[in-house]
Amino acid sequence: MTSIQSALAAIARFGIGDTVPIELPEPEHHAALVTELQTHRLLGVAVTAVESDMLPLTEAAQEQLRIAHDIVMAQTLRVELMLLRSTEVLADAGVPFRVLKGAALAHGVASRSSEREYRDVDLLIPSERIDQAVEAIVAAGGARLAPELRSGFDRRFGKSVTMRFAGVEIDLHRTLCPGPFGALMFPHDLFVMRDMVEVGGRALPTLDRTDHLLHACYHVALGSAQPPFSNLRDVALLSAGEWDLARLESTVARWRGTPVLARASHLLESQLGVESPVGLRSFTMSTAGRDMLEPYLVHGDRFPALAAATLRVLPLAERPAFALAVGLPEGARPAERARELWAGRPRRR
Amino acid sequence: MPAWSCGAKRWTTCWPATSDMAAYRRRPAVERELMLGRRLVQPIDAVAPTELGGSAPLIWDLLADESDLERIMEALAERFNDPPDVIEHGTQLAIRQLMEASLIDEVGE
Numbered sequence: 236m237t238s239i240q241s242a243l244a245a246i247a248r249f250g251i252g253d254t255v256p257i258e259l260p261e262p263e264h265h266a267a268l269v270t271e272l273q274t275h276r277l278l279g280v281a282v283t284a285v286e287s288d289m290l291p292l293t294e295a296a297q298e299q300l301r302i303a304h305d306i307v308m309a310q311t312l313r314v315e316l317m318l319l320r321s322t323e324v325l326a327d328a329g330v331p332f333r334v335l336k337g338a339a340l341a342h343g344v345a346s347r348s349s350e351r352e353y354r355d356v357d358l359l360i361p362s363e364r365i366d367q368a369v370e371a372i373v374a375a376g377g378a379r380l381a382p383e384l385r386s387g388f389d390r391r392f393g394k395s396v397t398m399r400f401a402g403v404e405i406d407l408h409r410t411l412c413p414g415p416f417g418a419l420m421f422p423h424d425l426f427v428m429r430d431m432v433e434v435g436g437r438a439l440p441t442l443d444r445t446d447h448l449l450h451a452c453y454h455v456a457l458g459s460a461q462p463p464f465s466n467l468r469d470v471a472l473l474s475a476g477e478w479d480l481a482r483l484e485s486t487v488a489r490w491r492g493t494p495v496l497a498r499a500s501h502l503l504e505s506q507l508g509v510e511s512p513v514g515l516r517s518f519t520m521s522t523a524g525r526d527m528l529e530p531y532l533v534h535g536d537r538f539p540a541l542a543a544a545t546l547r548v549l550p551l552a553e554r555p556a557f558a559l560a561v562g563l564p565e566g567a568r569p570a571e572r573a574r575e576l577w578a579g580r581p582r583r584r
Numbered sequence: 585m586p587a588w589s590c591g592a593k594r595w596t597t598c599w600p601a602t603s604d605m606a607a608y609r610r611r612p613a614v615e616r617e618l619m620l621g622r623r624l625v626q627p628i629d630a631v632a633p634t635e636l637g638g639s640a641p642l643i644w645d646l647l648a649d650e651s652d653l654e655r656i657m658e659a660l661a662e663r664f665n666d667p668p669d670v671i672e673h674g675t676q677l678a679i680r681q682l683m684e685a686s687l688i689d690e691v692g693e
Contacts, residue, residue: 282619301619305635308616312626312633315614319628349616435614435628 239268244508246277247464249284250346251471251509256289265296269303276465278304279350307352311341317403318356319435321372325358328371332440333359333425334432335408335450336469339441343432344472351465355404359411359425359442365390368407372398377405385560392418392545392557411450412457414530414541415548420490425450445482448473452499452515453492457531467507470499480514487518494524539576607651608679608688610644617641625687634685643678644687651691653679 237245237258245257260268269292272281282304284290285297292300318338325332337353345351360368366389369379377400383389389396394413398405410417411425428443442450451469455462487496496518500511530540542561549557563572611627618624623641626633636644646656653675660671682688 286619297619305618305624308618308624309633312614312616312624316626316628319614347617349618436612 239264239271242268243271243275243277243464244506246272246281246284246290247275247468247507248471248509249280249289251468251475254287254289256291257284259291262293262296265293266299268292269296269299272300273303273307275463276352277468278307279345279347279352280468283347283350304349308349310354311352314338314353314356314403315434317400317405318439319437320375321356321358321377321400321405322437322439324371324375325360325368328367330364330368330371331361331426332368333429334434334439334441335359335411336454338434338439339432339447340451340469340472342434343430343441344444344447344469344476355406356400357406357408359408359422361426362390362409362422365393365396365407365409369396369398372400372405372407376400380404382565384564385556386565387556388560391553392549392560411453413537413545414457415527415544416453416457416490416492416495416531418545418548420492424486424489444473444476445478446486448478449483449486449492452496455502456495456498456528460532460534462502462506464507467502467509470503471507471509474503474512474515478514483514484517493518494520494527497524498528536578606653607691608647608653608682609651609691610647610688611686613687615644625685627687630686634687636681636685636687638678638681639674640678640681643675644682647682647688 237260239260242257242259249257259265269281272278278300281290281292281300285292285300315338318334322332322334335357337351337355337357341348341351341353358368369389373379377398380397380399383393383396389409394410394417395406395408398407410420410422412420425442425446428446429440430443431438432441433439441447448470451466451473455466455470458466487493496515497520500515500518501520503509503511503515527544530537530544533540546554546558546561562576563569611629613625613627613630615623615625618635621637621641623636623644624633625636625644642660643656646659650656650659657668657671657675660675661668664671666674679688683690
């Protein structure tokens with residue numbers, strides 16, 4: 236018998252490469268396995284595996300899976316409707332966008348859309364249009380969750396603006412990640428190529444497969460120290476298809492993202508147990524690269540560590556504005572802000 | 585209702601004269617497959633999703649390409665060995681379920 240962790244990895248690999256029966260832990264652990272499937276957002280993949288007779292869960296665990304999947308799918312549909320609503324608002328306002336992550340992968344990459352759940356709407360907006368995008372969503376009834384640190388911060392330095400629209404979280408991304416790697420990327424590169432994904436009978440613009448793979452690698456490598464299996468599966472699924480290695484290499488070089496791709500490739504093999512494609516394995520980790528990744532891997536609030544690291548990679552002329560906005564946001568009291576930043580100071584793993 | 589031929593199928597028949605051979609159109613919606621052949625469908629203007637079971641998901645799928653009820657039943661007859669009255673009964677039930685859930689609209693010729 237295998238561990239819950241091994242079973243999770245096997246379920247996350249399901250349908251990628253050879254499809255083989257999934258080895259499970261003892262039946263008394265099946266309920267715990269389904270709970271973990273929920274945490275790792277793999278309920279839909281598990282449903283497909285059960286229906287293919289490749290995941291021999293107990294009847295009770297199958298019922299638990301059915302109920303959990305039903306609930307998550309209802310939530311995903313609600314988010315999907317808000318994707319349609321928010322993209323309609325942006326289109327009416329003349330704001331260009333690209334659908335990112337969950338919705339795009341559910342409809343463009345997953346074998347069945349029900350395999351890929353998602354809990355918020357992620358849209359990429361050109362830096363210079365981010366204020367306009369926020370205004371359009373606010374005018375339609377949405378609200379931002381946190382105020383802009385200082386005027387102009389969102390479009391110059393922000394990773395994303397998180398909004399709440401009819402009860403659903405909408406992330407308007409300027410870049411693909413926070414911190415230094417976000418500051419080093421050129422998000423306009425992601426508007427050069429375009430694929431379309433059909434959602435609810437509407438065709439929405441999204442990244443092409445190579446750029447989706449790039450994003451999935453950034454997300455898995457920089458999102459957290461222990462990425463959920465669904466994010467690793469995204470990388471495995473995308474890298475198993477056709478993508479443009481030359482363009483990926485060129486973008487990664489421009490963005491100085493080699494350590495990111497190296498970590499993603501390593502996680503694919505060490506956590507998911509999938510052999511990384513040769514193209515991804517060509518990205519290797521250096522000592523300097525490892526140092527750049529460190530602020531992303533700290534425990535707790537990463538903001539102070541990421542802000543400090545961002546300051547080091549920004550052009551000299553931009554550092555004062557960034558430091559002022561982060562150190563003393565509009566309306567903040569210096570002593571209080573200092574305490575906040577100190578409380579969230581980096582603690583390395 | 586004129587008789588129709590099932591072409592290459594084993595049998596030729598006509599649907600009972602009482603059949604309501606109307607046409608239907610799906611409302612724009614988002615949807616997901618659920619376990620046990622069920623489907624969750626939420627029209628874009630609806631506040632909550634509807635769960636479809638039995639033959640309704642299949643009819644819902646067929647309505648994506650075909651609006652005419654007669655053609656839908658023809659497609660079902662090609663797929664299943666059931667007699668025409670059974671297929672018609674199942675189809676009518678599913679159509680009623682879809683109509684009651686406001687997932688489809690009846691359209692004129």
